[in-house]
Every structure is written in C-alpha cells, then in structure tokens.
Amino acid sequence: MPELPDVDVYIEHIAARTVGHALERIRLGSPFVLRTAEPPLTALSGLTVTRVSRLGKRIVLAFDVDGRADDELYLVIHLMVAGRFKWKPAGAPIPGKVGLAAFDFDSGTLILTEASTKKRASLHLLRGAARLAALDPGGMEILGSKVGAFAARLRSENHTLKRALTDPHLFSGIGNAYSDEILHHACMSPVKLTSRLTDDEIRRLHTSIHVVLEEWTDRLRKEAGEFPEKVTAFRPEMTVHGKYGKPCPRCGKPVQRIRYADNESNYCPTCQTEGKLLADRSLSRLMRGDWPKTLEELEAKKTEGRTKAAPAGSFAARAASFIPSRAPAPSPVPSPPSSVAPATKPKRTRADVAPSAASASTTTSSTAPAPKSKRTRADVAPSAAPTKRSSTRTRKRAES
C-alpha cells in the first residue's frame, strides 16, 4: 500500500497538473470503484480544483463550487494495495483490465489503475467538509508534531510498536514498509509494548520517524521525474523491509522476518531485539490479535465501521480495539528450542485475536502451524469492558 512518502509525492505531481484546472469529465472503467451515489460524478463537470491533499493514506481533490465553502466537493481516492496513478495526454483511453477511472482535465488525463484481481481501490465524491471529516480515520500527523503530543498518542493505548505505528486511527500515513524502516532506524523491536517505552525511547522514535519519512519523500521526489510511475513498497535502498536474509546495512547480520497471513514484517535481531529471534509461532501466541491480519483489511474494516457508526460488538467495533483483558491460555505444546520468546510478554486474550475462529487461524499461518487448541464460544467473544471504550470512540468519530 502506498504510504506517506509515496502519497505525498503523488499529491505534489497531481497538484502541479490539476490545481487551477477544470475537470471536464470523469470516465469509469469499473462501476465498482465509485462508493458514493450522491452527489453524482456529473456534479464535478467544469469545476476547478482548488487543492490536493492527503487524508490518512487517501488523496483528496477539492473542487470549488461558486466560492461556497459549505458546498465544496471532494473527490477522495484510496489506492489501497495496488491502486496507482498515471498522467496521460488529454482524452487517453482507460487501459483494459487494470483501468478503473480517467479524470479528464484541460491539462491532461489522470488515470487510476489497479493491477490486482482484488479490486479494493475506491473513489468517494463528498459534499462539504463534515462528510470529508467523517472519512478521516483520525490518525495523528507525526511530521512536524511535538514530541509530547506524539508520546501522549503513543501511550493512549497499549500495543506493540508495530501495531501502534501502523494503526491509521493512531497515526497517519505509516504502513508495513515504513514502520519496518522506522523501527530499524530507531533500533527498536517491533513487538515492544508502547506502555514500556521510556521518554528517551519515545524521543528517539519520534526523531526516527522524521528522518525516515523525510529522507524517503526526498528520495522518491527525485526519482519520480515527470510523474511517479514506479510506486512500490519494496525498494533496493530500504534497510530491512523486503530484505529477509539479506545483510543488515548497519551490522551485516541477516535480516529476519515475522510472517502473518500473506504479509511479512522485517527486522534485524542484532540491531533491534538484542539478538533474539521472534519466531513466528511464539509470536503469534504473543501477539494474540495485536498483529493485524493484513493492515489493508484492518483499515478497510475500521473505516467502514466508523462511517456507518459501527454497532457495539460488530467486527468494526471490535477491530477498533484489540485491548487486552485476560491472560493468555498456556500453550499445549512447548516452543521449539530455536524460538526464543521475546522479553516482553503481554497478557493477552483470545478475545483480542479476531472476530472469528476462521480469521484467527490465519494469524498463525507460518512454516510451523500453531497447535490447535479447543475453542469455546467465550474464547472468541469480545469482553465487554475493552470494546465499550472503542465503540464509544467509534460512534463519536462517526457522528463528527
């Protein structure tokens, strides 16, 4: 999924070509990409783009409607995993198969593509700032923030660092790739709990976030040339992300990985976990739901929940939380000798895992499948106390 550096560079290029220009028409290659019915896309015809901005990982084009601020229209594009932009001469055809939409300006045509069988990229057309705000997952913008505000947000919920950094409701624009890079830069374990961070560690993390995101935005800006065409989460200059088995650029030892579902996260044991290997199996037991099945799914479910005011106990309401409430059940099978349990063992519950046994099982997919324990209804049911807080928050956001 394109993260803050990629999205910001897209925004710079799209803004340079569209701000002050009129949108003549929108052509859809797939009707499913449009997730709103009112106002219709034709409402945008002839309107001028006033600015292009980022909302979480989404890109927002704002359109002036006769200078009436309350009626301003917003075209909101979420690229999800495989969505990409191309800039073509005006009237260029929508490419078959991957083409989702074309936005025809007098200056050229912005084409939205998605090279995946899973069509997840989305388009929303919204009228008024309140509706736009309802789509905001609420994550803090870290760049330019004060360390005190960052610390308060980081400590507002107790999660692993990996989960906290990639939660769009806590922080904006950071996903799997840049969280790997940030944690390596800060020499911090992805499974360290946010409640155990010292003030100094939080300062270091805050600095690393700035360094990594700013360096990467600069690098991508330089690489983009005419228009960013090669947007990918895996880049040769990355230190650990996508570098499993390759030498860590800092210490030379091989980079390790933690796999979950069809995703993986990379880290250097020497630089980040005091030499400890975070074995997939012990990790899946440790994480108990503090590890998103896939970040994209989590984000999609949670955003959906917020915009619809998720009912308490729904997937969205539960997904919004994952707050531990009970001690984990002891494992029926001892860990293999190679798997060294990380130093910080949080108390976690099955209720944290996931809304269903089916999805819970995917969190343990790895070379060595976790032992199957008998599940009871109570095991997967969310406990009332922790979800209450999150669903209240969910409703509050949805109402705003």
Ligand SMILES: [Zn+2]
């Ligand atoms: Zn290293």
